[in-house]
Amino acid sequence: MVTGGSGAGTKFFGSTAQTARLMLYGLMAIVLMAMDHRGNYVPQVRSLAQHAVEPIYHVVEWPVEALHNLVAQFQSRRALRAENERLTRQLLAQQGGLQRLQTLEEENRRLRALFDGARNQPYEYRFAELVGVALDPFSHQVMIDRGSGDGVQRGQAVIDGHGVMGQVEDVQRHFSSVRLISDPSHALPVQINRSGLRTVAFGMGETDRLILPNVPREADVRQGDLVVTSGLGHRFPSGYPVAIVTVIDREEGRTFARVEATPLAALDRGREVLLISLPEDVGEPEEPGPAESPEVSAEAAAGEVQE
């Protein structure tokens, strides 16, 4: 056996050498983690390398997809008809709501034109599905089945039927990974729908909680308030529902209240999502918008993954 240092001949020095190697590899791993965390070089290398592992995702997804098709095959006619009926009813109800929305939108447009305000472009939505690949549960990412081949771009906003989910982080040929708003390093510029108060929502690493750390103690926030995107920073379009305020803690002697909110989107169990694309390029998405309000100026790097 003359195979490297751990063979029989080097038994005496073997364990010291092994410990030294442990130190070396451990140090390398820690340096890589730190660089990945701070966004130096590693994320770029990583998104290149991810192209290489893409076929593996196809391999994993194939049986899952087959199973889904099989289940769909055997789903009874009756269940399908019931579902069809339910969906038709839901569609009708929502169309009723939309009719009113259309008149409101028209009115809004006219008023804006009067004030010579910002133009309100219509957004385009593209349907995508979550890929049946289980990522690390602590990475706060999901994979969707649209990639650069479908025109997906880095930084695009992703929503589901109830609210904002996150933004596209890495784009591959047929897949892209989406950073969820629950990630502790994700900041989302938002405003309280009722009072118009602008702030930033940070993830806490849990799928059912967001934190709004810089709301002044005397600010007008109530439990049950709807939190919507403010559109500052140009990454997330404005006016999409994000969360419902659940906890407000106005501790004496503090400048800021502790406000927590529950995301509306099904971050951990959704399956269908929508990608929002802006019809025209709105400036450089990396730069924070010019119209930052004072309390968000530092943090609102526009939903930029930061820290």
Place this chain on the structure above:
Amino acid sequence: MNLRRDRLSMVLVTLAVAMLLTLIPLPAFVDPLRPYWVALVLIYWCLETQGLISLGLAFVVGLALDLLTGSLFGQHALSLVVLVYLVTRFRARIRFFPPWQQALSVLALLVNDRIILLWIMSLRGEPLPAIDFWAAPVVGTAIWPWLFLILDRYRGVMRQRSVT
């Protein structure tokens, strides 16, 4: 030399299967119970072969796993390097333990790995995970004897084939 290459290819095949098992989606309520497949397979090969699983191999496998699961780059690399180091260090003892004692040492290894993960998470400023965070090592321990038998069988079959 040929034997070594055959063995290495066996290791790589089983590791690839372990990675696929890691990526296969599970319903949300069993997902936290998913055992650390790659670690279990690496422990097996460390115990059964001498000097085949180096720390460098563990490091590379860990990086591949990081890439696949989208975790922090280097996280699995660190955890697997520490794991392989510990197993090779105590290999002589763990190998001749009775099965239940061997399973206990596997549990200790997996729990130790969870503690490393916890340390990394706290450095990143993530909140403490829920209690089911500790369920995966227990499931891994329960699966260990069966995995051991399956891999032994696989190795036996492959050896037969290479002899004939």
